Amino acid sequence: MDVTNVNNPEYYHKVVDCQYACPAHTPVPEYIRLIAAGKYTEAYMVNWESNVFPGVLGRTCDRPCEPACRRGRVEEEPVAICRLKRVAADHKGSIKHLMPAIPDQKNGKRVALIGGGPASLTVARDLAPLGYDVDLYDDQQKGGGMMRSQIPSFRLPAEVLDEEVNQITDLGIKTHFNTRVESLREVMAKGYDAVFVGTGAPKGKDLEMPGRHDASGHIHIGIQWLASVAFEHIHTIGKKVIVLGGGNTAMDCCRTARRLGGEEVKVVVRSPFAEMKASPWEKEDAMHEDIPIIDNHVPKQFVIEDGKMKGVLFEKVSPVYEDGKRKLKPTGEPDVLIEADDVLIAIGQENTFPWIERDLGLEFDQWGMPVINPVNFASTLPGVFFGGDAALGPKNIITAVAQGHEAAISIDLYCQGKDLSQRLEPRTKIQSTKMGIHEWSYDNGVAADLRYAVPQADKEETLRDRKKEVELGFDLKTAFREAQRCFNCDVQTVFTDNKCIECDACMDICPTSCITFTNNEEEESVLRQKLLVPALNMEQDLLVSGPLKTGRVMVKDEDVCLHCGLCAERCPTAAWDMQKYLYNTAKAGHHCYV
Amino acid sequence: MSYSKPVFHHPNLTKNALGYTKKDYEGSLSTLCAGCGHDSISAAIVEACFELNIEPHRVAKLSGIGCSSKTPAYFLNNSHGFNSVHGRMPSIATGANLANRDLIYLGVSGDGDTAAIGMGQFCHVIRRNLNMIYVVMNNGCYGLTKGQDSATADKGSIAKAGNMNPFEGIDLCSLAIELGATFVAQSFSGDKSQLIPILQAAMSHKGFALVNVISPCVTFNNNNGSTKSYDYVREHNESMGRIDFVPIGEEITTQYADDEVKEVKFHDGSELLFHKLRKDFDPENKIEVINAIQNARSKNEILTGILYLDRHGVELNDLLNTTAVPLNQLTEKELCPGSSMLDEINQGYR
Numbered sequence: 001m002d003v004t005n006v007n008n009p010e011y012y013h014k015v016v017d018c019q020y021a022c023p024a025h026t027p028v029p030e031y032i033r034l035i036a037a038g039k040y041t042e043a044y045m046v047n048w049e050s051n052v053f054p055g056v057l058g059r060t061c062d063r064p065c066e067p068a069c070r071r072g073r074v075e076e077e078p079v080a081i082c083r084l085k086r087v088a089a090d091h092k093g094s095i096k097h098l099m100p101a102i103p104d105q106k107n108g109k110r111v112a113l114i115g116g117g118p119a120s121l122t123v124a125r126d127l128a129p130l131g132y133d134v135d136l137y138d139d140q141q142k143g144g145g146m147m148r149s150q151i152p153s154f155r156l157p158a159e160v161l162d163e164e165v166n167q168i169t170d171l172g173i174k175t176h177f178n179t180r181v182e183s184l185r186e187v188m189a190k191g192y193d194a195v196f197v198g199t200g201a202p203k204g205k206d207l208e209m210p211g212r213h214d215a216s217g218h219i220h221i222g223i224q225w226l227a228s229v230a231f232e233h234i235h236t237i238g239k240k241v242i243v244l245g246g247g248n249t250a251m252d253c254c255r256t257a258r259r260l261g262g263e264e265v266k267v268v269v270r271s272p273f274a275e276m277k278a279s280p281w282e283k284e285d286a287m288h289e290d291i292p293i294i295d296n297h298v299p300k301q302f303v304i305e306d307g308k309m310k311g312v313l314f315e316k317v318s319p320v321y322e323d324g325k326r327k328l329k330p331t332g333e334p335d336v337l338i339e340a341d342d343v344l345i346a347i348g349q350e351n352t353f354p355w356i357e358r359d360l361g362l363e364f365d366q367w368g369m370p371v372i373n374p375v376n377f378a379s380t381l382p383g384v385f386f387g388g389d390a391a392l393g394p395k396n397i398i399t400a401v402a403q404g405h406e407a408a409i410s411i412d413l414y415c416q417g418k419d420l421s422q423r424l425e426p427r428t429k430i431q432s433t434k435m436g437i438h439e440w441s442y443d444n445g446v447a448a449d450l451r452y453a454v455p456q457a458d459k460e461e462t463l464r465d466r467k468k469e470v471e472l473g474f475d476l477k478t479a480f481r482e483a484q485r486c487f488n489c490d491v492q493t494v495f496t497d498n499k500c501i502e503c504d505a506c507m508d509i510c511p512t513s514c515i516t517f518t519n520n521e522e523e524e525s526v527l528r529q530k531l532l533v534p535a536l537n538m539e540q541d542l543l544v545s546g547p548l549k550t551g552r553v554m555v556k557d558e559d560v561c562l563h564c565g566l567c568a569e570r571c572p573t574a575a576w577d578m579q580k581y582l583y584n585t586a587k588a589g590h591h592c593y594v
Numbered sequence: 595m596s597y598s599k600p601v602f603h604h605p606n607l608t609k610n611a612l613g614y615t616k617k618d619y620e621g622s623l624s625t626l627c628a629g630c631g632h633d634s635i636s637a638a639i640v641e642a643c644f645e646l647n648i649e650p651h652r653v654a655k656l657s658g659i660g661c662s663s664k665t666p667a668y669f670l671n672n673s674h675g676f677n678s679v680h681g682r683m684p685s686i687a688t689g690a691n692l693a694n695r696d697l698i699y700l701g702v703s704g705d706g707d708t709a710a711i712g713m714g715q716f717c718h719v720i721r722r723n724l725n726m727i728y729v730v731m732n733n734g735c736y737g738l739t740k741g742q743d744s745a746t747a748d749k750g751s752i753a754k755a756g757n758m759n760p761f762e763g764i765d766l767c768s769l770a771i772e773l774g775a776t777f778v779a780q781s782f783s784g785d786k787s788q789l790i791p792i793l794q795a796a797m798s799h800k801g802f803a804l805v806n807v808i809s810p811c812v813t814f815n816n817n818n819g820s821t822k823s824y825d826y827v828r829e830h831n832e833s834m835g836r837i838d839f840v841p842i843g844e845e846i847t848t849q850y851a852d853d854e855v856k857e858v859k860f861h862d863g864s865e866l867l868f869h870k871l872r873k874d875f876d877p878e879n880k881i882e883v884i885n886a887i888q889n890a891r892s893k894n895e896i897l898t899g900i901l902y903l904d905r906h907g908v909e910l911n912d913l914l915n916t917t918a919v920p921l922n923q924l925t926e927k928e929l930c931p932g933s934s935m936l937d938e939i940n941q942g943y944r
Contacts, residue, residue: 448601504784
């Protein structure tokens, strides 16, 4: 294999599994270390630069970082990254003085943001400090978009959301709330230099089946219903409730129903339990609130008796896997009637753009979705950009933020008349942590603690009060212990081949057998098999050195490296060094916030 | 500085026939200098025992004083251990072996512990053919007292401070052969592919097995001009051919031409394969071995491999006809067989 090119900024980035998996590439180990050091404000700002909504995401993120966490490959559970983020948000000091300065002298460019959700707010945050005049339009009375209308307060208190939305709107954003944009042409006629569409996926999917329209007062579309609850239009629900669907919206629906008077709330889902779309922890939380999840049940019809909702009839199925595809085959058992006073349909959501005129030159595909460049988020109409659920379909908040950053870069390039394909390089910094012969500026001891659970408020109490937050967050002592579970994967094992005397000390000491000195091979697959422990995780790279004095090479499998620094401590010539790598994705105008 | 190893290990670590992983044969975190050759030897011992499926409680680690003699703390944490007086490891090993011949006695010593203060003990334990493995971690200097030349430093070798050693160095392998050792090997800490099968063969050999390992002292004796530096040993290493150790119960599957490989069977059924031995060298022919060593010395070569092997020597317990039962398992019945037995013995002297 060729010598690994560690000068490619993505090589070491990929070693930081959590950061690499995060759509916004938040420098996770960096802020976890700051939390361990009690520097909550600094930890918050590291987050804020990348993901804009640390307090919101510390409660609601889909956490793609956690399944990626290296710790999950050597023990049971990954680091509780998401809930540590909340610790930073909950315990930060004043950050007013740390907010970016907004220039008095504007750059003369005007940008309209349609929709006030996470994607638009991210664009606003990135562009305002560069001198843009930003107008934000939303039909709700406050910003936040789906974070406000779809995420229940018992998961995300309004104060937390308000704070983080206001942090952005306070950057001189001209907000136009309670203003529903009915025509893109009209917006464009106002002479904006660029328009950003961040209107989300606001249409909940309906379920057309017999009986759907016979008791429609008792059948609700999940996200619309959640919004009605959030905006206090709906206060009650029947005692028996069925939630159809297996995603996170279904989980929010069933738990909200429990708080509105639902006593027998059941989630009924077509797929097997393990294959449900909802995050495992959200399923756990629902079941903790005495909500059974009934899987492998396909709804057949709404059963109406005497004009009254009686329940839903289900066919029992079992999954059959053919050619890697799942099919649900009826088991032949009799259909099951589950009684219900109200039914919530949470089977997905869709984009809808009735307000975009089709003759503007903005191309739509056969599914009615705008054609968007997935790298620069431009539509086919110059000057109109998309982001968040509106761009490439429904995902999650952190993806919306990541797309917002990219769209902001594009808008900035566009307004300066530059080529949109010239993406900005990430900002990277690599620096030795060496403090003495065997001293490092990071805590390289590897804690054996198992994952700590986040305490929850009393169930009786939270079920009584819809707005009472269920999770209490880590106390600071537990937060420290949880933070210590982080391996510091951003502290890289950097190898300098011309310093190596091949004493084997690193290979002998490595607790996870990552390092092998061996003869090089042409084929990566052959080399992978030859290592002390064969490197079978193909998603993880090999670090291959240049030839050493004996003609062999050093090969390190990055897979389960604990970043404990023992290789460097046992190295007599400092051929190994532990170097902290900070990777920040570029923001519009190369602006730095921290 | 780290004082303990992380508890985690690679999830795909293989297990041996006993169900142990290599981790189960490891010791505490070494406190030797970073890059010390001794740590590599410790790792080789771990690997050798793991591969041989040795139950850790069947090993007794014995050592004297010095950097080398600290190493038993860094391997086989689940084995017995005795850190003895400087240069007196052979006495302790002899006593222990006579008390219980069932254990594997792994003595670890250094060039000072062996060739200086312990020279007398070293000579006598060899001529008695005690059934043990005697590993010398040989770095040619006194690392624990800042690197003075030791008795095995070669004449003309230059120390870190620049002084040249004016005295003849003791060649432990020649001496051991002269004294009647039945297994003599020499290796290099930087070559585990050779060291591990040598250690395994030494553990399978019945009788005294010397494994002299050149083990560079990175702190005091890894400079230009030293004859025990990593670079010098690599440049002057004259390997006597690849060695394969085939443990008991495993079959030799590869076919070799007769002139390419020499097969040697140990009493326990394990086998040793010498590949591509030189025409004039047979490790079981003492005269050819001594010739080879002298020739190598005249050419400033360091011969490595299993240099000498005598499978017919009788080990000390058999020579003395001691009891096969460990002393701690003998009961009063065996130890005090009664007055009739006493009478019988007395009758024998009349």
